[in-house]
Amino acid sequence: MKLLHQKLERDQSGRVSVIAEDKDDLWTLYNLIAKGDDITMKTYRNVKRGSGANESNSTRKLLTLTLRIEAVDFTPSEEVMRVKGRSIEQNEDVPQGSYHTDELGLGKKIILYKDEWDEVALDTISKACSIESKAEVGAVVLEEGVAHICLLTDSMTVIRSKIQKSIPKKRRGDSSQHDKAIDKFLQSTAESTIRNLNIEKFKAIVLVSPGTVARQLYDRIFEIATKEHNKSLIKCKNKFVVSHSSTGYLQGLEEALKSPELVKRLSDTKFQRNVLIFDEFTKYLNEDMGRAWYGEQEVVKASNIPGAIKVLLITDSLFKNDDIGRRKYFIQLTDKVKDGGAEVSVFSCLHDTGEQLNQLTGIAVILNYPIPNLDEDDE
């Protein structure tokens, strides 16, 4: 994200002017823009000329509007976000208070005004603007008959393409239909991988499958690359990592991200770290010794014991709360935990782990030492 201008007042209100540069930025903005904020941007609107009988005479006009936001909508698979609100400034074409909806795409400058910029919001902006923390990883998770080609960014997993084929079973004495189908499947997966992933831009491309299918895909991709003299692709050969999972469905990816080879390779990416933290959390949870807890009440209790919390896990959907009171409450909670010297890990609910954490109330802790019965009510 590009930060063009930032001006904060003493009462913590202020405006920030930014341009979204990639999908992650849109997600950041989605989490940042809350109901009641003001956004100023350039937008097209059909403006009606004249009055009365001539009303049908409308033209499309580029305007600068300031909207008070009522709803924000974001679909990760598309690169646009929709904002809806009422205009708050008088304009010669648009009366004050009229509704307007616009798409916020990449490369569009917006000015966001908030009555109150809190710690987390400012932190989110500064993180989104730093370049070095960005890493995109391509991944293909597959098994015989099904392949998912996806894109991993810091805050989301996006499926770019899914390939599914019924593979006839081999038969005693004749497996030609099977072999043929497998070959076709590999070919289309390889082609689709090359087409759908911007391989040159990625930090790594992970091919994950049970058995040897991933290895076969790897071979096939470079067979195609050699055949087509795709030099740039051949150059990226060392970016490819073939790894193992037990399934070709998306969850195989999380499994593979825990494997030592990928841990080493992707250790500095946020989603990788989150996968590992979440795994540690579930490990303690399974031991049932009181070192891992989830639920708001339990976490609050743990935060009251100094030095107890090792890691606080929280999903971004808790911060994205229309109820400002709740949002503030969680911000205070994380601040408190941070001050206590613990690590705070914010999970994006567009990743599998964040989604899982969300299902578990969205907030959890790993403790430094076991505290049993944290879930029992104090009398």
Added chain:
Amino acid sequence: MSGYSQDDLIDYSEKDEGIFDEDHSANEEYDKLYELLPQLKKQVAGKYQHLDEKKMKELLWNNYFNVEDTVTEIKDTFKGRNASASDVPRVNGGLSGLLLKRHSKFQPSSGGGLAGLMARKHIKDEESTTGLSKLAMRIKKQRMEGPATVIERMKKVPVKLVPPKVLELPPKKSPEPASPPVRSFSPELPKLPEFSLTAPVHLTSFPSSLLTRVIFFDQLGQASPNLIHERHQLGTKLKTDLDFFRTFTNSHSDIARRVTANFSEPSPDEKQRKLDQMTSEMSKVNLSKKKAPAKPHTTKPKKKIDLQKELSEKSSKPNLSFIVIGHVDSGKSTMIGRLLYDLKIVDSKTMHRLTKESDSIGKSSFSLAWIMDQTPEERSRGVTVDICQTQFETKTSRFTVIDSPGHKDYVPKMINGVTQADIAVMIVDTASFEAGFSNNGQTKEHLTIAKNLGIKRCIIAVNKMDTVDWDVSEFIGVRDQLSAFLIENLKYEADNLIFVPTSGFLGDNVVKKSTNCSWYKGKPLMQLLEEESRGNNRVFDEKSRFIMTINDLQQGSRDDELILGGRINSGFVQPGETILIAPGQESATVDSICVSSSDVGSSILKKSLQNLAIEGEFVELKLKKIDNADNIKIGDLITKIDDPLESVRKLRCEITCFNLDRPLLVGTPFILFRGNVSIPSRFSKIEQIITASGKLNKKRKHLSSDNSGIAEIEILDGEIPIITFKESEKLGRIVIRKDGKTVGAGRVL
């Protein structure tokens, strides 16, 4: 050139075993050949004079240097053939005819038959989209290498490219590339017509497009390089230009005239354009017709049959399906191979070939396993990847054998297999029992899955007894450990477990009783299975709901034809009835029902059409006029059209967890197995948790080791048709796996 490397082509001919090439046979084979040839000559002297030396050699080779077999084959093949002069083999010099015969003989078992070969060849063509230009390049290259090598290569290439029937054709023309380039298809051009004369019979069985290409490239060989480019472009349209092709095949006297005539006609491009135009017009009409699709309704069976009579016929032979399971490398595929070989369902010829092939890559001990493991991947790695089922009949029973992979990665496939089986045959490797029995081994996991998917009886073959010298204490050691686990942990009843010491590799106690272990008083495996099949003869309830699981999908001979293989879970179906496939809701009429099976003692895979298929049978349904074949997937359920199944996204289940590394949380993704569907899912709600100590915990949201509970499972990818445990004991069961481990099992409520 990678698409068509020489290696590929060589592989090809080897795999399909059909083509004899004296110059390319190994030294020892060569010696043997000449050693045996005089013997053979003596035996056939007088009777079959038209057989020349070359043919004899070839026959010998085909019969693996067994003189007697060769003589029999000669007798069989040439019996009465001398009489008719117009007979195909003779016209063709005997050779291709023989090959044809040989291939047709092999077709059922080896798939190396002509059709198979053609099909594969065809596929190869289709798939390497640039295959055409590759070929052109190849020929171009050959031209540059000078005439001498060209002839040499031309000889080689077509032999491998073109199936045996046209075998003789290319060498005939091979001298021609040396002649000066000819720019157009002038009348005096090649001797092509000859070939059409000699082989008209075969031509009819050729995929026309392939033939077109073959001929075309023969032409190319003579065209100048810059013409090649032109022709290549044209070549892509060749399929439509069948007229051109016929010119060279069906007539011989007046090609010149035809050619000129053809070239005075509109160009292929133009024809194509017209065709396109017509097609688009036609499709418009079709579209408007399709707007009001006839609603599928129940249809009557094609034939009126006496249900009771058919049923009693069916039940006279009990049907038993068994799956062979066990840890990786315990010898599952080898055991099945041995069983089929000793029952003479696989003939010695096939076996001989497999032995030779496996020997050649240094894996001779895998030869029996290769009967079931056929894909290149399976063979090179020596690991079964997917289940493979085959059927055979003895005098008293019908059997379906399912071979399953033992490797950890392929447990999902094994689960698919278990859902199709009545009983399990567990294979344990005596020598390395511990590896399989440890927590990471598949011995326990397979047994756990089998039990939880409703397999009540289990035969445990304590295998590789030959490696421990048939030591009775080893057998007892394995037996005691396993039965302790089976009875205590999995709650099997002791009566339902049978232990048998075997050696699959050597064949002890598989079909024949072993003479090596006098201490074993029981029966060999095959006899035990026959007993099981008698015990398994269930009473068929003709009023039960027809449900069939799809295990296999194969493309029919036409595009809109589909062959669904699967097992009938309950009820019955007849050809002519209309069925509904859930969850895709595709409907179709059953065109025919087919059962393929082999008789003990015969290697022929017979396909018999059925008037009726009932519960427990493995059948193939042929469907015609499928609109959307993509809507049908392996694992789908078939019912009759008036009895639709409800497809859901969420199902309520009773779940028992096994030993877990990580707890199952609400939201934890896992793979759900039901029947032979596997589908990513998660818990959307955990209603009730009973901990290992039997305590009810209401507050927790996660299931840990040995917990059980009631939960709602949400399917993450589509829907599945639901059948409760009450309705079907098989389809109402589920197994869940996560990160490569089986973590729980349950029942649909």
